Amino acid sequence: MPCTSCHDPHNEFVDPVENRFLLKNNSASAICTTSHDLKGGTGANLWSWSGAEGVPSSHKTGANVYSDQTNDGIAWLGSHTGYTTTATNACAACHRPHTAHDAAELLKGETDRVCFQCHDGNPLTQLADVKSEFKRKMYVHPSIGPQASHDPVEAPDNILTRHATCDDCHNSHAARADLTTPVPPQLSSALLGVSGIAADGSPRDPRRGGTGALYEDEICFKCPSYNPNKPQLPGYLSYGPLPFRVVLSMNLVDAFASPVSWHPVTRPRALSSGAGGAVPSLLTTPLDSSGAPIPSRTLNAAAQISCTDCHGNDTGRQLGGSFAGSLGPHGSNVSHILERGYFLETSSGTAGQTPDIPYSSSNYALCFKCHSEDSLKADQSFKFHWEHMQRVACSTCHDPHGIPNGTALNNGSLINFDQNIVARNSLAVGPAWSDLTPGAGSAVFHGSCSLRCHGVDHDNRSY
Numbered sequence: 512m513p514c515t516s517c518h519d520p521h522n523e524f525v526d527p528v529e530n531r532f533l534l535k536n537n538s539a540s541a542i543c544t545t546s547h548d549l550k551g552g553t554g555a556n557l558w559s560w561s562g563a564e565g566v567p568s569s570h571k572t573g574a575n576v577y578s579d580q581t582n583d584g585i586a587w588l589g590s591h592t593g594y595t596t597t598a599t600n601a602c603a604a605c606h607r608p609h610t611a612h613d614a615a616e617l618l619k620g621e622t623d624r625v626c627f628q629c630h631d632g633n634p635l636t637q638l639a640d641v642k643s644e645f646k647r648k649m650y651v652h653p654s655i656g657p658q659a660s661h662d663p664v665e666a667p668d669n670i671l672t673r674h675a676t677c678d679d680c681h682n683s684h685a686a687r688a689d690l691t692t693p694v695p696p697q698l699s700s701a702l703l704g705v706s707g708i709a710a711d712g713s714p715r716d717p718r719r720g721g722t723g724a725l726y727e728d729e730i731c732f733k734c735p736s737y738n739p740n741k742p743q744l745p746g747y748l749s750y751g752p753l754p755f756r757v758v759l760s761m762n763l764v765d766a767f768a769s770p771v772s773w774h775p776v777t778r779p780r781a782l783s784s785g786a787g788g789a790v791p792s793l794l795t796t797p798l799d800s801s802g803a804p805i806p807s808r809t810l811n812a813a814a815q816i817s818c819t820d821c822h823g824n825d826t827g828r829q830l831g832g833s834f835a836g837s838l839g840p841h842g843s844n845v846s847h848i849l850e851r852g853y854f855l856e857t858s859s860g861t862a863g864q865t866p867d868i869p870y871s872s873s874n875y876a877l878c879f880k881c882h883s884e885d886s887l888k889a890d891q892s893f894k895f896h897w898e899h900m901q902r903v904a905c906s907t908c909h910d911p912h913g914i915p916n917g918t919a920l921n922n923g924s925l926i927n928f929d930q931n932i933v934a935r936n937s938l939a940v941g942p943a944w945s946d947l948t949p950g951a952g953s954a955v956f957h958g959s960c961s962l963r964c965h966g967v968d969h970d971n972r973s974y
Contacts, residue, residue, distance in 0.1 A: 515534070516534070516546075516738050517533065517534055517542050517608070518532045518533060518534055519534045521531065521598050522941075523781065525699060526538070526593055528593040529592050529593055529594075530593075533665060534695060536941060537592070537603075538594065539571075539599055539601045539875055540600070540601035540602035540603055541596060543601070543602040544602075546561070546602055547602075549568075549685075550563065550564050551685070551704050551717045551722075551723060552564075552685075552703065552713055552717070552722055552723055552809065553722050553889060554563070555697075555725075556696075556698070556703065556704075556722050556725055557689070558682075558685040558703045558704050559638050559685075559817075560684050560685070562758075563717060566687050566690070566700070567687065567770075568683070568684055568685055568686060568687050569686060569687045570597055570598075570604065570683055570684070570686070570813060571598060571601065572598055573596065573597030573598050573733050574596055574597070574598060574630065575597055575636045575637055575638060575826065576595060576596060576628060576635040576636055577589075577590055577595065577596055577597040577600050577604055577628070577636065578590045579591070579594045579636070580635060580816070581585040581628050581629060581633055581636055581939065582628060583624060583627045583628050583631055583633075583634055584640075584666045585620070585624060587610075587612065587619065587620065587844070588619055588620060588624060588628050589628060590603070590604070591600050591603065591607065593763055596627050597629065604624050604628070604629075605618060605619060606618060606619065606682065608622075617914055620659075621656060621657045622654075622676040622678055623645070623654055623655050623656065623676065623677060623679045623956065626641070626677045627641070627642045627684075629684035630642060630837075631643075632757060637834070639837035639838075639840075640713075640836075640837065641837045641841055644824055644836070644837060644841035644842035644843075645842050647842070647848075647908075648824075648825075648842030648844055649842075649843075649844045650688055650750065650807065650842065650843050650844065650846055650847060650848050651750060651841065651842035651848065652675040652840065652841060652842070652848065653673070653674070653675050653841075654675050654676055654841070657675060658674045659751055666706075666710065666714060666716060666719065667706040667707055667708055667715065667716055667733050668712075668713075668714040669779055670733060670734075670760065670770070670864060675734070675915050676687075679705075679733070680702060680705060680730055681701060681702065681705065682702075682704035682705050682723070682908040684704065684848070685689075685703040685704030685705075685723075686700070686701045686702070686703060686704075687700045687703070688700060688701070689700070689701070691807075691973045692806070692807055694776075694807055694808065695727075695776075695813045695816050695817040695820070696726045696728075696776075696817070697726075698724065698725060698726055698727055699727065701838075701839075702724065702727060703718060703732055704723045705717075705723050705724050705730050706718065706723060706724065706730075706733065707723070707724030707725075707726075707730045707732060707733055708732035708733055708736050708764065709725075709729055709732075710728070710729070710767065710768065710777040710778070710908075712727075712764055713738075715729055721912075726749070726777075726817075727817045727818055727819060728767070728776050728817065729969070731763070731818045731913055732763060732764055734816060735761065735762070735763045735901065736762055736763050736764040750846065751846020751847050751855065752846065752848060752855040752856070752857045752921045752931075754906055754907075754910075754929035754930075754931060755929060755930045755931050756819070756927045756928070756929060756930070757882070757915070757927055757928050757930060757942060757943075758910075758914050758915065758917055758927050759915075759923065760899060760910055760912060760913065760915055760927065762915065763912055766913040766914065766915050767801050767912060767913050768911075768913070768915065769913035769914045769915055769916070769917055770916070770917065771914065771917045771918060771919045771921075771922050771923055772786030772913060772914050772922055772923050772924060772926070773913030773914070773925075774816060774911060774913060775814060775816055776815065776816055776817065776818060776912075776927070777815075778815070779812060779813050779814060779815055780812065781812050781813070782812055783812060784810070784811065784861075786891065790842055790892070791881040791885045791886050791891040792885055792886035792887050792891065792892055792893050793881065793882060793883075794810055794813070794881055794882065795809065795810055796808050796809050796810055797810060797816075797820065797880050798879070798880055798881075799829075799830055799831030799883050800830040800831055800834065800851065800876070801831055801832045803831060805831070807853065816881075818840070819838075819839065819840055819849065819850075820851055820880070820881075821849055821853075821877060821911070822840040822843075822847070822848050822850065823838065823839060823840050823843065823848070823849075823850035823851060824836045824837055824838065824840070824841060824842065824843055824850065825838065825843040825844050825845050825849070825850055825851065827850065828889070829850065830851075840896060845877075849877055849878040850877065851876040851908070852873045852874050852875065852876040852877060853874075853875065853876070853877040853878070853905070854868070854871075854874035854875065854905075854906075855904060855906045856903065856904045856906070856907050856929070856931070856932050857931070858931040858932070861934070861955055862930060862932060862933065862934040863932075863933065863934030863935075863962075863963035863965075863966070864934075864963075864965075865932050865966060866965070867901075867902040867903075867965055868902060868903060868904055869901075870900055870901045872884060874904070875900075875904075878905055887900065888900070891909070892956055893924075893956055893974070894956065894974040895956070902965050903932070903965060904960065905963070906929060907928070907929045907932045908926055908927075908928060908929075908933075908944075909924070909926065909927070910925050910926075910927035911925065911926040913925070913926045914926075919946065920945055920946055921943055921944060921945065921946070923946045923948075924946070926944045926946075928942040928944075928962065930942065932964065932965075933962050933963070933964045934962065934963045934964070935962065935963065935964045936961050936962055936968050936969055936970050937963065937968050938970060940961040940962075940970070940971075941960070941961040941962040941963075941969075942960075942962035942963075943960070943961050943962065943966075944958060944959075944960050944962075945958050945959045945960075945961075945971075946958045947959065957973065957974055958973070958974060959971050959972055959973040959974070960972050960974075
């Protein structure tokens with residue numbers, strides 16, 4: 512590739528802004544797009560940088576200020592071209608053709624620093640402050656600093672290291688604003704063109720001739736799925752308490768493929784709701800943080816939810832009301848990057864003897880996004896639900912994703928005990944729950960428990 516592919520050595524001023532002996536006017540990176548045709552995907556996953564297929568990338572059309580002042584305090588970031596918007600800088604907003612700090616991809620620097628040129632709440636760019644979610648929240652994806660990324664040579668089904676850079680979840684060439692609010696299982700347009708792992712464990716890999724991830728969960732499955740035991744990043748402890756389940760459920764592909772009980776992320780549950788239904792506590796629509804119905808969303812036997820219905824910014828605008836923060840699971844002050852309160856009991860002394868947990872609605876605000884607190888207090892699905900709610904956390908009994916290879920007898924209703932809190936009973940039986948409910952949709956719920964929890968012994972205790 513000779514220099515004259517980009518430069519005209521006889522005329523300095525073909526580009527009146529850059530004045531660098533360029534071959535053509537390089538506004539909107541016209542020289543780059545002469546050689547690079549950025550497009551991919553099929554069907555609903557269609558995208559292209561220019562908009563020749565689907566809607567153009569937001570980076571292609573961005574009229575926000577991008578200048579030598581939007582450099583996140585780092586001298587070699589910000590505009591080096593003389594152009595002053597994201598659209599006119601285009602490729603040069605992230606890449607430098609000659610003096611790139613990240614030579615492999617000609618990036619100006621580490622991925623996070625490149626993205627934070629604009630996504631840092633800078634009043635010049637007037638874009639959402641994503642940087643603060645990583646810098647100021649207690650629980651975050653480990654996306655700060657130099658690290659490996661999925662792009663471009665790492666196959667989604669052969670990930671050897673643990674990392675979560677911006678481009679693990681976002682393809683900056685494809686990402687765009689949603690024209691309408693996506694309804695699960697629809698994929699947000701901000702996540703187009705990214706590799707993933709499908710619910711059956713097969714890879715979605717646009718760099719090897721396949722399509723990108725079709726659903727949000729497929730992007731998430733690149734990490735907590737087939738290989739949950741990757742080497743941890745040094746010093747990274749930002750998860751929160753981890754339950755130790757009777758049936759281990761770290762592989763989320765397996766958890767959501769449960770034959771008996773799962774939250775409807777990869778597929779619906781097909782369960783009846785309301786009085787006499789299999790899930791009497793299920794609301795007809797999810798609620799925002801003020802208790803108002805979330806527009807365009809319904810909850811029923813055919814409905815699905817997305818990972819970001821639970822995992823997201825605890826000050827994000829998806830919460831409604833006065834919340835105005837950025838969307839997405841970048842960071843949260845609630846453990847496991849959850850968008851609302853979800854209290855997890857921590858081991859305190861001997862399992863089976865831990866102290867009671869005083870009840871507070873705010874502790875389980877995430878559950879009440881989709882489930883009626885009044886129904887649970889009224890014991891409509893379990894004779895002693897309210898009694899237990901005043902002593903133990905939801906997570907002590909319920910596994911929120913699903914129970915891989917669970918059984919209808921022991922693991923319906925997401926039952927999968929946390930053995931940090933629940934122990935065998937005095938006869939060394941359990942911890943186990945037996946479901947003796949006549950069938951799905953029955954108004955009669957009964958069964959028995961054999962375990963020890965919060966100092967109370969259950970020996971095939973029935974309800």
